[in-house]
Amino acid sequence: MTRTGPREMASVARVLASGRLGRYSTRGQSRTERFEATTAGFLDSPHTLAVSSGTAALMCALVGVGVGPGDEVLVPAYTWVSTAAAALALGAVPVLVEVDESLTLDPDDMKTKITGATRAVVPVHMLNLVCDMDAITALAAEHGIAVVEDACQAFGVRYRGRRVGTIGNAGAFSFSQSKNISAGEGGLLATADERVAVRAGMFHDVGSYTRPGWVRTDERLFVGMNLKMSELASSVLLPQVRRLDAELDRLAARRRAAIEELTAEPSLRVSPHHAPEDAVALTVTFDDPSDAERFSRLRGAHRLIDTGRHVHLNWESVRGGRTFSDRFDPYLWARRAENTAGPDSCPATVDILARTCRVRLRADLPVTATRILARRLAGYR
């Protein structure tokens, strides 16, 4: 959805002219700090932390809520591989959970995957769709599990009046190329929990040892990494945040128009959505995978099973539980011995992805052109 134009160019040019490209060298004029304040207001979240990527935001969030080696982290079997990789990289064990026809984590299957070692669940708001947050947060509360929302693909999207990524204990967003706003790479963490904010802040800046006085907390110091956002990235992102709500409204209007055209064809149905009143994304489900395959050959559609490392079947390193070293094997610490990310772990997800297609909506395409495309899709047979 990202379109960089004169505002972004002017914003970056000001940073370049200043020669101050790192957030701690701006003498109180940091664009990154302004980006954090702007996104905190936009999301209505007490704390935000700008980081280098969505994967970094996920790792900071997991560290923030206290996930560590051997802990089990529930992740959906349909998501970008980073969701599971972030857990593994911290020594935690990703446990795959089925998605349902909403393409998001199935709370009924989540219930069956909870064990005494489960520390967190990561519901993923895929494709600008939203998870069943009421059911997931209720279940997590019942079992004392932290909720880390992966809202990497859904910055700004609403669920029952709240922005996704602000409903659980922490939320992660990505600003890589194809996201709702983009700096090529970049990420953000949001949380209402002061302790999560402090731990995530420490982790993203080498434990903040380099900045005496930064950590105003009793939290025990620990080492972290350097996952900071640069002033160049935050200056590209700031103007885009201001435009985003208008773009999401345009997507919602195009969704409504596309649905009117598509529902003329009885062999396809619009996939269920957990917040239809705020919906900005569209997927359609067929009974027969071959219909989905035929539909996906047309312009503006693709079948979800064909989307590479968004499908758990293609997560070779996650399946093998492999990290950078065999001596850092999460399964050595885990209480359960069996692999929780095997190819047969989530058959319902594979079946649903083979029968479901995304209909790509474009905010910059006029509604009439959206209708024409949708009408062509409806005639796929």
Ligand SMILES: Cc1ncc(COP(=O)(O)O)c(C=O)c1O
């Ligand atoms: C659902 C999901 N989670 C996590 C990520 C990781 O974000 P990044 O690529 O910025 O590290 C992505 C990025 O594509 C994503 O789509």
